[in-house]
Amino acid sequence: MRRILTVLSLLLLTAAPLAAQPAQAAQAHGPGAPLAIRGADVSSLAKSEALGGVYRDALGRRADALRVLSQAGLTFIRLKVWVNPADGYNTKARVLAVAKRAKAQGLKLFIDFHYSDTWADPGKQYKPAAWEGLSLDGLRQAVHDHTYDVLDALRRQGTPADLVQVGNEINGGLLWPDGSNANWANTAALLNAGYDAVKRVSPATKVVLHLANGGDNGLYRWWFDNAAAHGIRHDVIGVSYYPYWHGTLESFQANVNDVATRYGKPIVVVETGYPFTTADDDGWENLILSPEPYPGYRATPQGQAAMLAKVADIVRRIPNGLGLGLFTWEATWTGVPGNGWDPADPSSGNAWENQALFDFADRPLPAMAVLGRV
Template sequence: MKRRTALTTAAAALAAPALALGTAESAGAQTAFARGADISSLAKSEAKDGVYMWADGWKEDAIWILQKSGVNWIRLKVWVNPADGYNNKTHVVNVAKRARAAGMNVLVDFHYSDTWADPGAQTKPAAWANYSVAQLKTAIYNHTADVLGAMVSAGAAPQMVQVGNELNGGMLWPTGRYDQLDNLAQFLISGVNAVRATVPAAKVMLHLAEGGNNSLFRWFFDAMKARGVTWDTIGASYYPYWHGSLSGLQSNLNDMASRYGKPVYVVETAYPFNPGDRDGFGNIISAATPVSGYPASYTGQSNMLTAIANVVKAVPNGRGAGVFWWEATWTAVAGNGWDPYDPNSKNGWENQALFDFAWKATPALKTLGTL
């Protein structure tokens, strides 16, 4: 989820009929519910003098605030050659080391781009722009293995790895777009193979946006299964003001868990604690009540998180495995904006972080940590 306008899913519109399934792979029930936070923006925030505080104003390292609040997973995205030098191998390794030192698990999210990869954009890294399919497969493998190998060497091996981000429309456009499913599958297989070779104990996640869109999820996972792609967990983005009802999310997660025999996660979600903004830059979500019954307030933010977590926990057979808050630490720090190419860009997300306009933890952080 990133530079959101309206989400469109060409893949769903053009999807081929669902392919026949064989026997679903087995997967053991999950015993530890993931109470996760994506903190991909943290390293840059800290470099730009961002601070984080408890509700009483006591300053502390954001990772330790999260950990002491009960968060047990962090998620970090990886870009190939980002213009601002963040969300790259060096910063991912450094933040992962800190998280592991705090006893937290780590999920690494490979975008396979120099910038945001989501349903509206899956741009090849500049260095890969003219690569053939074979060259792209090699580049995916090498990039994945390089980052993960550095993490292993640093004593910060991840427990889960996401191969691609919000793959509704494929990846590495146009070569691996939704209408090039054979190429897409080969790219995913290359990334998965790199994970399995470099961090054999890590679980592999495949991730789509639109968590309530069951036809999209069936189309994608059926197509990838038929083409030999393997995975261990399924991740869904679910933003309640974009992705439909909680009941639709429940139906889809239940179906995914049953159909493929895998644990499912809401690996991205968020909700505003305030309809306003702090940096004078309009926010992506600014309605006073983005979803009926859940105002943009501290209480509304906490209650929406609880409602989403209850959906995940209700997935049968213990396969509802966790919830991750997207960009929990992305506060309105000057210089830490949306566009890695523009140092003057600002943040349209700060009203959905888990730290408020005074840099203090919102009540929803405690909610997340006690799910």
């Protein structure tokens, strides 16, 4: 029965309009049924492996990290795309290679376009260097062509994207200053160019719009009310929720329940995470150092697993079956020298390895098995 319900959930995701099937989705997410999306962002994987990173199974045997994730029960991976990054990773060619491996392991594919040469998030939405001199119309064409180029290459390779994120944590818009939501018409033009490119490659692929600060209901109402007023097209609402940054679990639950009900769109937590230790593995200070970053959840393997299970339970309880699932962020970003934050600086380190799904001995943590069955 568990296997049948899993198949039903995935069919709902890929074969029907997500927001049009609340009854079926609610049934598929009933008691004991796993969420359709049980995913991990693995954008760091290719560079980690190139620099000597190793991943092991529970018995300590060297293994393909994607195979380990798939065998644990995960259904999706997420890969970011930069335009022309300094280190040559997270490009179309790198994404194509990892996508081929992932699909061979039975994993579905979520593509995250940053529309930048480096990190795009609420604090920075830098244009790619090659797009710096473009007009708004030129930027709109560049967004369309870049999006189409990557997705069409994936389709022609036989590894099509199942979900696509147009922009990353676009609280303040994208491609600043032109696409800042100080001018919503500009924001809409750029986002709709990406949406049109996705649908031109595959009308069935679902487009996600992604905000951070998952416990901030005021932000989400303001943003998606404006999106509706300016005709910004999308299929799914994506949320970042890190419990040590983005408010209480209760505020997160209240927000996603309200957003799903208010806009009638499916919700997916596209980024979450939690530490399994306060220790460091690469000599670069980690972002989260507290032994108990959120009350009641210690920075231990058990605490990490319990937090992921709690976030998943909140998603499962979103009204009308509109909670699709969740992704833990950068599950494979282990402490490998050279695989640091700054693509332009090989000496930079990784501040995230204490939140990966592989421990400092490169073995899967309990949270991986929990995520595989939520």
